[in-house]
Amino acid sequence: MILPEFITNHYLSILFLLPLLMACIVPLISEKNDGKYLHWFGIGGSALLFLYSALGWQGVVAPKTEQFSWIPSLGISYAVGSDGLTIAMVLLTTFLLLMACVASLTNIKKRLRLYYSMLFVLTTAVLGVFISRDFFLFFLSWELELIPMYLLIAIWGGPRRDYAAIKFVLYTLFGSIFLVAAILGIYFYAQNAGVLTETLFLFDSLPLMLGQGLPLTAQILLFSGLFITFAVKLPMVPFHTWLPDAHVEAPTPISMLLAGILLKMGAYGMLRFCFGFFPEAASVMAPYVALLAFINIVYTAGVALVQSDMKKLIAYSSVSHMGFVLLGLAALNPLGFNGAVFVMFSHGLVSAALFMCVGTLYTRTHSRQIADYGGFGTQTPIIFYFFLFMGMASLGLPLLVSFASESMVFYGAFVSNAFQQIPLGLFTLDWSMQTITILSALGVVIGAAYLLWLLKRVFYGPLQDRWKTLPDASRSEVFVLGTLAVLVLLYGFFPMQLTKHFEAEVSKIAQAYGKQQYVSVIPQKPCHLPGEKHTAKASRQ
C-alpha cells in the first residue's frame, strides 16, 4: 500500500491530532434518532483510528520521529516518536477505544455529543502520553487526560459519581505534584551541572544529563518522585482507593478504558522513566518495589475476596493484577520487563472484558450486588460463557493470554538476582526476589478463589423470579466480548506474536542492568544497600 509522503512523514503527529479533530467534529453532528449518527460516528472514527494505528503496528508505515523546538528557552521541544513499546500501547489504546465505542451503543443514552467529544479528547491525551518523546509533552498529555475523564465519570456515572470523579482528579493531581517536582528537580540539577540545553527534556538527551554526575541520592529522589506519580495511576497500595470508586461509578465503556488504558499509563511511565532513566536508583529501590508488588498483589486479592459489589470485586482484581507489572519491573531483567509489558497488554484485554461482562449484567438488572444474582447461567447463557471464559483468563488458565504473561513475569522474577534481602531501616527482611515471587504466587490462588466464587454466586443456584424475563447479550455486546475473547485465545496460543513487537525495545531498557540477571539463584553476599553507591556500581562491573 502506498501512502502519501505527508502521512508517512507525519504519521505520529497525525495519530496524535486525529482524535482531537474528531472531537471537534462531534458537536456538529445531529443528535436526532436517539443519537444514532453520533454512535456511528464514534464507532467509525475509532475504527479509522484503529486501522490507522495498525499501519504502524504491521510495519506498513515506519513511524518517524518528529521533533522541533517548541520553547527552546526552557529546553522544551515537541517530539513524538515510536518504538515497539509505544506502538503496542498505542494499538491497545485504539483497539479498546473501538471496543468502548461499540459498548457505548447499549450503555450511553444521554448527551452523546459531549460524550464522544470527551472520549476523543481523552484518546488524544492518552496517545500523547505514549508517543511523546519529550518529558514536558509527556507531562502535558498526562494532565490533559484528567478533565475529560472527570467529566466522563461525573456525567455518565452512577449515583456517587460526583464523589468518585473528584476523588479520581484529586488523587491523580496529588501524584502529579511529584511529577512536577521531579521535572523541576531535573531543571535544578541541569542548571547546576551546566547542561541546560535547548533540548533538555528530550528522552534521548535526558539520560545523558542524568548520567553526568547526578549523585545517587538525587537519582533516588527523582526515582521515588516519579514512582509515586505512577504508583497513584497504576494504582498501587496505599494509593489505590480512588480506583474502586471510579470503577464502580463509571459507565461500562469508561470502566473498560480506565482499566484497559489509563492504568497502563502508570505502568508505562514506570518502565520508561523510573526504570529506564535511573538504573542505579532502580537497583537500590528494587527490593522495596518488589515488596510493594507483593503487598499489592496479595492484599488487594484478599480485599476482592470479601466484596459484595461485583464491579468493585473486578476493580480490586484489576489492582491485584497490576501488581504483577510491579513484580516484573522489580526483577530488573529482560524477562521480567517483557513480562511486565505483556501483563499490561493481557490485563488490558481481560479486565476490559470483565468490566464489559459486569456491565452487560448491570444494564439488565441495574444492580451490582452479588446477592441479587444467582442462576443467571440458564437465563443468560451467552453472557455466562463469556464471563466464565474471561474469568478463567483472569485467573490464569493455561493457553489463555494471562497465563502466558503472568508466567513470564514469574519466571523473570524467579531467576532474577536483583536483591537478596530487604533492608528496612530497623531490621533487614531476609527475603530474596525468589521468596517474594513465591509469596506473590499466592495472589493467583486467591484470584482463582474470588473469581470462581463470584461465578458460582452469580451464575449458579436458583434464579430469582424478577429476572426471568431478562434478555441475553445483544449483538453489539457479543461483538465486543467475542472480539476480546478471540484475542485472549489467540495471544494465549501465540504469545510470540505479541511479544515480538516490543521485545527488542524492552530488552534494551533492561540492558542497563547488566548481566547479573541470568546468574544462578544461589544467594550471594548482600548488596545494594541504600547509600552505598559503590556496591551498586561495582556489582554491575
Add this chain to the structure above:
Amino acid sequence: MTPESFFNPFLQFILKQNLHLISPELVVLAVLLLAIVLLAFGKNEAEREQSVWAISFLGTLGAIVTLITLYIQYYAPDAAALGSTLPQSYGNWMNQSVFFGMFEADQFSLFVRGLILLGTLFVISFSRNFIKERSEAQGEFYIILLSATLGSLLLSGARDLIMLFVALETLSVSSYIMVGFFRNTKASTEAALKYLLYGGAATAILLFGFSLFYGLSGSTDFTQIANHLRTADTSYPMLAIASVMVVGGFAFKLSAAPFHMWAPDVYEGAPTPVTAFLSVVSKVAGFAMTMRFLYMLFPNFEELLQTSALVDGRPIGFGLYEAVFAVIALIAILSMVIGNVVALTQNNIKRLLAYSTIGHAGYMLLGLLVLSQSGLSSLLYYLLSYLFTNLGAFAVIIYFNSLTGSDDINAYAGLVKKRPALTLIFTIFLLSLAGMPITAGFFGKFFLFQAVAQAGAWHLWLVVIALLTSTISIYYYLNVVRLMVIAEPSAEVEAMSPEPSQLSFSPVAISLGLCAFATLMIGVLAEPFLQLSADSVRDMGMLQMSPVSEVQQMHEKTKKTTSSVTLIEKVIAKH
C-alpha cells in the same frame, strides 16, 4: 517662519526631557482632559455619555498603538538596525528616564504598561452596557477609570519614592471612588468605605516606611537608597523595620494574606468591571512597583556577593536581605493557603474569584522571591496569562449577570443547556486559573515554578506547597464546571431565553472571545512571549549601581548633606 522652525523648540524640549518615552501616558492624560471637557460642555446629555465611552475606548487603543510604536522605534531588538535605539550607555542611566530620574521608561515598564493598557481596554469594553444599565453618571465612570489607569501607568516606571507614592495614590483614590460608584447600592458603598479605611491604614504604613528609608539614606531615589543599603550596616534594625513596613504596604495592594481582608468584600460589593480592574490592572501595576522596588533595593545574593563590602565573609545587607525575603516567603505561603482553602466554601462567584486572586498573588510572590532574570521574566509571563484568564472570567460573570442578574455560584447550574458556548469559554478560563493544560495558566504556573525551583533547594519546598495548594484549588474550580455541565438547571438558568440564533457582537462578547483565544494561544505559542518578557527584564539588570568605592564616597557625602533641599539642588545642578 517655517512650521519646522516653529515646532523645533517643542521637539527639542520633548526629546531633552525624554517626554516621548511617556507618550502613552500623555495620550491617556489628553483623553482624560478631553473627556472632562466634553462631559462639561457637550450639548445632549445621552450623547455626551456615549461619546465619553467612545473617546476613552479609542484613547486607550491609541495609547496602545503609541506604545507599540515606541517599542518598535526604540526597544525592539532590530531597532538598532534602524539607528533609532535609545543610547545604550547605561552608565548614564538618565538616558531613558523621565522627570529627572523619577520615572524609568525601560522595557520592563513598557511591557507592564502594555498589560495595563490592554486590561483597561477590556475593562472599558465590559463596562459599556453594565454601567449604562445601572448608573446615571456613566461619563464620570470612564474619567475615573482613566485616571486610575494613568496612576497604574506611572507606577510601572516609578523609581523614586515620591513618584511611586503619588502614582499609587492616584490609583488608590480612583479605585475607592470606582468601588463606591453605585452610590445607591448598599453593598457598593460598604465596599468603598471598607476599602478606603483599610487602604488608608495601609498607605499610612507604607508612607511611614518610605519616610524611614528617606531618613536613613537621605534620598528618595531607589539607586541612592540601594547604594546606601550596601554600605550602611549600623542602621540595620531600622532598615529592616522600614523594609517590612513597605513590604506590608505593597502586600495590601497585591491583596496578599494577611493583608487580604478587604479583598473579598470589596470584590463582591464593587461593580463587576471595577472588580475586574482591581484584580487585574491594579494588581499588575502593584506587582510592577514591587518588582522594581525589591529588585533595585535588594539585588540577588550573587550580586550582593560581588558588589558589596564584606563583613565576616558575609556581604553587608545580607541579613536584611534574608529578613525581607523571609517575610515575603511567609506572605506567599499564607496567601496560597488562605486563598485556596477559604475559596472552597464560597457561594458567590465574585468572592470565589477574590480568594482565587489571593491564591494567585501567593504564587506570584514566589516569583518575587527569586530576583533573578528568569524569576522576573516568568513572573511577567504569568501576569500576561493571568490578565487574559482573569479578565475573561470576569467578562463571563458580567455577561451572566446581564442575563440573570445573579452572581450566585448555584445560579450557574445547568448553564450548558442554554449557553453551551459560554459554558465552554468559562470552563477554559476556570481551567486556566486552575493551571490545567493546555491553557495559558498551565504554562504560566509551570514557568514560574520552574524559575523558583532553580533558585535553590528550599525554594523547591515552597514550590511543593504551591503545588499542593493548587491541587486544592482544582476542587473549587471544577465545582463550578461541574455545576454548569452536570447539575440540573437552576431557576435562573431555566428562566433564561434560549440561545439567540445569530451571534451577538456586543463589546463583552467580543472581548470574551478574544480572551478565550488568547488564553488558549499564549500557552501553546509561549516562546515569543517568553522572549519578550526576558528582554524586558534584561533592561532592568542594566541599572546596576556604581562600584563599592564610589558608593562609599557617595555615602560619606550624603552623611554630610542630608537636608533634602541641598539634595534637590544637587539633582537640578547635575542635569
